[in-house]
Amino acid sequence: MQESSQTTLEKPSATRRKREKAHRERTILDAALTLFVEKGFHQTSANEIANAAEVSVGTVYFYFKNKEALLIRLTQDISYELRKLVGSEFSKSDGSLKGFRRAGISFFKDFCIPHPEKVTLLFREAVGHSTEVEEARKKGFTQLTEDVRKAILFMADNMNRPLTTPESAEVLAVSIVGIYERVAYNYLFWKDDGADILKVGDDAVTFLVAGVERFLKP
Amino acid sequence: MQESSQTTLEKPSATRRKREKAHRERTILDAALTLFVEKGFHQTSANEIANAAEVSVGTVYFYFKNKEALLIRLTQDISYELRKLVGSEFSKSDGSLKGFRRAGISFFKDFCIPHPEKVTLLFREAVGHSTEVEEARKKGFTQLTEDVRKAILFMADNMNRPLTTPESAEVLAVSIVGIYERVAYNYLFWKDDGADILKVGDDAVTFLVAGVERFLKP
Amino acid sequence: MQESSQTTLEKPSATRRKREKAHRERTILDAALTLFVEKGFHQTSANEIANAAEVSVGTVYFYFKNKEALLIRLTQDISYELRKLVGSEFSKSDGSLKGFRRAGISFFKDFCIPHPEKVTLLFREAVGHSTEVEEARKKGFTQLTEDVRKAILFMADNMNRPLTTPESAEVLAVSIVGIYERVAYNYLFWKDDGADILKVGDDAVTFLVAGVERFLKP
Amino acid sequence: MQESSQTTLEKPSATRRKREKAHRERTILDAALTLFVEKGFHQTSANEIANAAEVSVGTVYFYFKNKEALLIRLTQDISYELRKLVGSEFSKSDGSLKGFRRAGISFFKDFCIPHPEKVTLLFREAVGHSTEVEEARKKGFTQLTEDVRKAILFMADNMNRPLTTPESAEVLAVSIVGIYERVAYNYLFWKDDGADILKVGDDAVTFLVAGVERFLKP
DNA sequence: GATGAATGAGCTTTCATTCAT
DNA sequence: TATGAATGAAAGCTCATTCAT
Numbered sequence: 001m002q003e004s005s006q007t008t009l010e011k012p013s014a015t016r017r018k019r020e021k022a023h024r025e026r027t028i029l030d031a032a033l034t035l036f037v038e039k040g041f042h043q044t045s046a047n048e049i050a051n052a053a054e055v056s057v058g059t060v061y062f063y064f065k066n067k068e069a070l071l072i073r074l075t076q077d078i079s080y081e082l083r084k085l086v087g088s089e090f091s092k093s094d095g096s097l098k099g100f101r102r103a104g105i106s107f108f109k110d111f112c113i114p115h116p117e118k119v120t121l122l123f124r125e126a127v128g129h130s131t132e133v134e135e136a137r138k139k140g141f142t143q144l145t146e147d148v149r150k151a152i153l154f155m156a157d158n159m160n161r162p163l164t165t166p167e168s169a170e171v172l173a174v175s176i177v178g179i180y181e182r183v184a185y186n187y188l189f190w191k192d193d194g195a196d197i198l199k200v201g202d203d204a205v206t207f208l209v210a211g212v213e214r215f216l217k218p
Numbered sequence: 219m220q221e222s223s224q225t226t227l228e229k230p231s232a233t234r235r236k237r238e239k240a241h242r243e244r245t246i247l248d249a250a251l252t253l254f255v256e257k258g259f260h261q262t263s264a265n266e267i268a269n270a271a272e273v274s275v276g277t278v279y280f281y282f283k284n285k286e287a288l289l290i291r292l293t294q295d296i297s298y299e300l301r302k303l304v305g306s307e308f309s310k311s312d313g314s315l316k317g318f319r320r321a322g323i324s325f326f327k328d329f330c331i332p333h334p335e336k337v338t339l340l341f342r343e344a345v346g347h348s349t350e351v352e353e354a355r356k357k358g359f360t361q362l363t364e365d366v367r368k369a370i371l372f373m374a375d376n377m378n379r380p381l382t383t384p385e386s387a388e389v390l391a392v393s394i395v396g397i398y399e400r401v402a403y404n405y406l407f408w409k410d411d412g413a414d415i416l417k418v419g420d421d422a423v424t425f426l427v428a429g430v431e432r433f434l435k436p
Numbered sequence: 437m438q439e440s441s442q443t444t445l446e447k448p449s450a451t452r453r454k455r456e457k458a459h460r461e462r463t464i465l466d467a468a469l470t471l472f473v474e475k476g477f478h479q480t481s482a483n484e485i486a487n488a489a490e491v492s493v494g495t496v497y498f499y500f501k502n503k504e505a506l507l508i509r510l511t512q513d514i515s516y517e518l519r520k521l522v523g524s525e526f527s528k529s530d531g532s533l534k535g536f537r538r539a540g541i542s543f544f545k546d547f548c549i550p551h552p553e554k555v556t557l558l559f560r561e562a563v564g565h566s567t568e569v570e571e572a573r574k575k576g577f578t579q580l581t582e583d584v585r586k587a588i589l590f591m592a593d594n595m596n597r598p599l600t601t602p603e604s605a606e607v608l609a610v611s612i613v614g615i616y617e618r619v620a621y622n623y624l625f626w627k628d629d630g631a632d633i634l635k636v637g638d639d640a641v642t643f644l645v646a647g648v649e650r651f652l653k654p
Numbered sequence: 655m656q657e658s659s660q661t662t663l664e665k666p667s668a669t670r671r672k673r674e675k676a677h678r679e680r681t682i683l684d685a686a687l688t689l690f691v692e693k694g695f696h697q698t699s700a701n702e703i704a705n706a707a708e709v710s711v712g713t714v715y716f717y718f719k720n721k722e723a724l725l726i727r728l729t730q731d732i733s734y735e736l737r738k739l740v741g742s743e744f745s746k747s748d749g750s751l752k753g754f755r756r757a758g759i760s761f762f763k764d765f766c767i768p769h770p771e772k773v774t775l776l777f778r779e780a781v782g783h784s785t786e787v788e789e790a791r792k793k794g795f796t797q798l799t800e801d802v803r804k805a806i807l808f809m810a811d812n813m814n815r816p817l818t819t820p821e822s823a824e825v826l827a828v829s830i831v832g833i834y835e836r837v838a839y840n841y842l843f844w845k846d847d848g849a850d851i852l853k854v855g856d857d858a859v860t861f862l863v864a865g866v867e868r869f870l871k872p
Numbered sequence: 873g874a875t876g877a878a879t880g881a882g883c884t885t886t887c888a889t890t891c892a893t
Numbered sequence: 894t895a896t897g898a899a900t901g902a903a904a905g906c907t908c909a910t911t912c913a914t
Contacts, residue, residue, distance in 0.1 A: 678873095712873095
């Protein structure tokens with residue numbers, strides 16, 4: 001009802017309450033993320049989430065309409081975080097291939113390695129649910145793809161090497177997202193040999209950069 | 219998977235029984251595939267599968283240990299089918315880049331377009347389940363990846379252009395599988411504009427071929 | 437699917453199964469009736485019904501869509517039984533006032549006294565629920581009212597004393613049903629002095645018969 | 655029920671507070687009545703009542719012990735209102751049959767038509783709950799019945815036509831209440847043809863008056 | 873007095889699985 | 894082999910009620 005702590009003139013207790021409320025929400029989301037990744041969405045009961053978050057089931061349902069809402073929210077948050085990370089890496093760039101590379105490397109270094117559980121949620125647990133969850137997942141992927149597409153276009157423009165077929169930028173972006181997804185998942189969870197994810201990530205980026213260049217006029 | 223009527227020397231009735239048995243099994247698997255894709259694995263009950271297959275629940279459990287076994291079997295069958303398709307396309311090839319391209323195109327033309335439901339099962343419904351299902355999925359992907367890796371190596375050898383770093387073949391293969399997966403899923407289910415999947419498929423293949431060439435010595 | 441035991445030529449086991457199935461249903465309905473009346477519909481849990489019927493909850497839900505379906509079915513069954521009882525009493529009659537009286541008395545003697553729990557269900561427990569239950573209750577009351585209306589008309593015709601305003605027959609019927617309902621409930625459950633229900637029933641019938649006569653031409 | 659501003663000698667602020675308090679209470683009761691009738695008692699949550707009354711749940715529980723207390727209070731208030739209405743109509747009378755008729759007509763004209771929601775609460779929503787609610791309902795009906803019984807006796811006395819069996823007055827009263835209840839409910843909620851409730855009410859009254867006369871000595 | 877976040881017992885319902893026939 | 898009635902654990906979710914602020 002009242003938006004957040006307006007500078008001054010607000011009862012201190014109200015401000016604290018709001019902070020606590022936001023904190024509760026986070027606690028619940030964190031608990032849910034951990035459990036969903038550990039045991040799987042369907043194997044995690046609402047009661048377990050409540051216990052892990054040290055609140056009652058009622059509280060979970062006070063903050064989230066239902067269990068699926070937690071998954072949706074998690075999907076959205078993680079998608080957003082990923083975009084912000086990769087995007088910021090791009091924005092630091094000068095539109096060169098190097099910047100493009102750097103953003104890719106960053107995905108592995110700054111996202112996959114420190115937050116493997118987020119990778120799992122996005123690429124495994126959020127898959128195959130109701131229309132609403134699928135919608136959130138689609139949105140996250142689509143926005144990420146769009147970011148990549150724009151980066152390609154920006155780079156092409158900046159390098160003065162226009163795309164041979166500009167409409168192909170989208171497919172390239174989709175492909176790139178696919179590469180990141182599968183490489184991350186494969187080397188993070190499916191290969192237990194101590195493959196160096198940074199090394200394979202680098203190769204993957206080299207691979208995709210070469211693919212992009214193929215579409216740039218000389 | 220294949221056990222049916224071995225050559226001769228078998229009581230005809232036994233042969234027929236085996237055929238019927240195999241047929242029942244197929245009917246059940248087909249019903250399960252349809253329902254899993256339509257409503258999702260968890261939203262599909264064993265009774266529904268039985269009804270759709272026009273048998274009783276008991277019969278479903280006679281042929282399959284449990285519901286998950288159906289999903290595993292479906293995952294295996296479809297993975298196998300996909301491998302056979304792509305592999306045969308390769309084997310028809312002479313180890314040239316052209317053959318490599320052709321196999322990629324074939325994935326879109328001969329697998330995705332005629333069997334979108336199999337794409338859905340493999341890339342959506344089989345994701346995020348128990349260890350057993352995940353194992354089957356992993357195996358399918360791994361084998362496919364291995365096929366691609368070998369194809370790259372064969373091609374490199376055949377063209378007399380060895381890989382700059384032979385151990386990179388695997389990452390390339392993983393990346394390529396990722397591309398196929400996401401491009402297919404994206405344009406089959408997420409883009410409702412009438413994007414020509416064959417066109418985008420072609421671009422994707424062009425993209426990945428260029429990526430591979432980057433790793434071949436001149 | 438197959439209707440009941442067709443004379444001959446049916447596997448005996450199938451016949452027995454059908455009998456058992458019908459029996460189970462009855463057992464569950466009886467348990468539900470007892471509990472609904474004893475503790476109230478909302479205070480009765482599905483598990484309690486199952487326990488009382490000595491089956492599992494699953495079985496209750498195998499036979500009835502949900503808890504409310506039990507209430508609906510009970511309402512229908514009891515309404516039907518009541519109609520049959522009162523109706524048969526009428527049909528034995530010659531269309532005289534006496535027959536009309538007799539049917540009324542029969543309601544108290546043959547329905548209320550032996551089956552007070554059915555009175556309770558119809559006049560208390562079935563009241564104030566979802567549209568579906570209300571529909572069933574309305575239907576039961578409406579049919580009973582219609583029976584009474586027709587009896588009035590038949591009697592009038594038979595006695596050659598037409599109604600002064602034939603369209604009033606319906607209000608009379610509704611009023612009569614109202615009398616039976618409240619008198620029964622009042623003296624069965626609200627008056628704990630040992631009021632003789634047969635005596636008050638007789639007075640009520642005398643009262644309503646006089647009311648009806650008021651609408652008959654001399 | 656009535657406690658407000660006693661004559662004089664009271665701090666004005668206290669008076670105001672009492673008025674406000676009574677007002678809050680009414681607001682809550684009105685909201686509850688509307689919702690109970692619209693969605694049913696069990697389908698209405700305390701939060702919904704609070705929202706509709708534009709107060710917090712806490713406030714609802716400050717004024718009323720629990721949700722059932724609201725239902726009880728509503729039952730009592732409406733019973734009381736009904737009695738007052740019908741009773742006042744009687745008291746205006748001279749103990750003639752005419753006055754008796756008039757009171758009956760008044761039930762339909764001045765209670766049912768302007769307040770159908772109160773009819774619903776009394777005859778549907780208050781039915782089938784805990785002992786406490788049932789007690790309130792019983793009390794309301796019993797008092798109303800007693801009023802009617804006394805009116806019959808008064809009339810009989812006044813007309814100098816004593817009852818043939820004075821103890822029958824009660825059954826008649828119960829019957830009459832039953833008539834009013836069912837006729838009102840039937841024509842208000844179950845018949846959607848535009849039946850004129852005043853017309854059927856008149857017939858019902860004619861019917862019951864004739865019934866009463868049957869018990870008066872000539 | 874008023875608030876509304878927090879509680880948690882308890883309910884209905886589902887559904888994978890079994891097994892007597 | 895095939896059936897389908899029966900099971901019962903387990904889950905999601907609601908909601909009356911409380912109480913610190």
